Amino acid sequence: MDYEMKSPLEVRGLCKHYPAFKLEDVSFSLVPGTITGFIGRNGAGKTTTINSMLSFVRPDAGKISFFGLEYPEHDREIKEKIGFVSAGMTYYTRKKLKAITAVTKTFYPEWDDTAYRKWLEAFGLDEEKTPAELSNGMKIKYALALALSHGAELLILDEPTSGLDPVSREELVEVFLKLKDEGKTVFFSTHITSDLEKCADRILFLQQGRLKADDTLENFQAAWRIAECSGNIPEELKKAAHGCCRIRDGYTVLVRKEEAGVSETREATLEEIMIHLEKEAEEA
Numbered sequence: 592m593d594y595e596m597k598s599p600l601e602v603r604g605l606c607k608h609y610p611a612f613k614l615e616d617v618s619f620s621l622v623p624g625t626i627t628g629f630i631g632r633n634g635a636g637k638t639t640t641i642n643s644m645l646s647f648v649r650p651d652a653g654k655i656s657f658f659g660l661e662y663p664e665h666d667r668e669i670k671e672k673i674g675f676v677s678a679g680m681t682y683y684t685r686k687k688l689k690a691i692t693a694v695t696k697t698f699y700p701e702w703d704d705t706a707y708r709k710w711l712e713a714f715g716l717d718e719e720k721t722p723a724e725l726s727n728g729m730k731i732k733y734a735l736a737l738a739l740s741h742g743a744e745l746l747i748l749d750e751p752t753s754g755l756d757p758v759s760r761e762e763l764v765e766v767f768l769k770l771k772d773e774g775k776t777v778f779f780s781t782h783i784t785s786d787l788e789k790c791a792d793r794i795l796f797l798q799q800g801r802l803k804a805d806d807t808l809e810n811f812q813a814a815w816r817i818a819e820c821s822g823n824i825p826e827e828l829k830k831a832a833h834g835c836c837r838i839r840d841g842y843t844v845l846v847r848k849e850e851a852g853v854s855e856t857r858e859a860t861l862e863e864i865m866i867h868l869e870k871e872a873e874e875a
């Protein structure tokens with residue numbers, strides 16, 4: 592099969608119900624060689640989506656394919672072509688990286704030692720160290736090095752930058768851009784939207800278990816404007832508002848670009864769009 596012709600990940604009608612949460616009819620597909628940011632507040636369902644995609648939990652409905660291949664028939668091929676990294680991943684903390692790698696590579700017939708050496712060097716990783724001696728950012732880089740050495744073309748990362756300091760986050764953003772330069776597809780969940788502004792091509796915005804937006808970063812940002820007002824919000828602006836946030840001496844109000852004429856407005860950051868839309872959803 593010509594894998595390159597297929598979307599690295601296609602999700603159709605994904606549903607997963609928990610007693611107090613519903614992931615509803617989530618559908619999207621990834622474009623090869625791009626970086627997609629999966630955003631949403633705590634509890635929006637990002638991890639549930641990722642876990643369902645990867646068959647860590649059984650979805651109630653939906654069709655998932657990786658490079659045109661589906662679980663469980665193509666379990667092995669899929670595992671070779673994707674790498675999953677989660678900030679909470681644990682390793683044998685006291686074993687040296689080289690010992691962990693030696694075990695890991697036995698699971699992958701396509702393991703490429705030359706690629707492994709290349710990524711170790713690119714990420715500045717020392718194989719003589721143990722995971723306990725690595726910073727959280729370095730642990731993520733090590734997990735990426737392993738995934739890239741077994742030929743992963745799609746990297747799925749759950750909250751990779753949370754818990755990292757700004758400099759380590761910046762380094763990881765640079766890693767994502769480097770992976771994109773190499774033609775890899777990157778999909779990562781986060782609520783740190785400033786990281787996405789630096790590297791994402793596309794945005795998927797999950798709100799209360801539903802996909803609220805699936806667009807290029809530029810289109811998503813260009814669709815909204817922010818009005819700032821001191822004191823109370825004028826009636827006309829209130830009618831156009833998609834969420835209002837209190838600031839020191841007044842409010843910021845999110846409006847659609849086509850309704851921006853009701854007030855003086857400026858560009859909205861990704862974070863402002865997300866926060867205001869969450870306020871709107873809470874008030875609905």
Ligand SMILES: Nc1ncnc2c1ncn2[C@@H]1O[C@H](COP(=O)(O)OP(=O)(O)OP(=O)(O)O)[C@@H](O)[C@H]1O
Nearest residue numbers: 609610611612631632633634635636637638639640
């Ligand atoms: N195994 C489970 N049983 C019951 N409820 C669950 C289970 N796993 C997740 N949930 C619920 O599903 C909802 C979505 O959780 P999820 O972890 O997918 O959100 P998230 O967007 O990844 O949030 P965060 O940013 O905090 O990681 C939460 O309300 C959570 O309590």
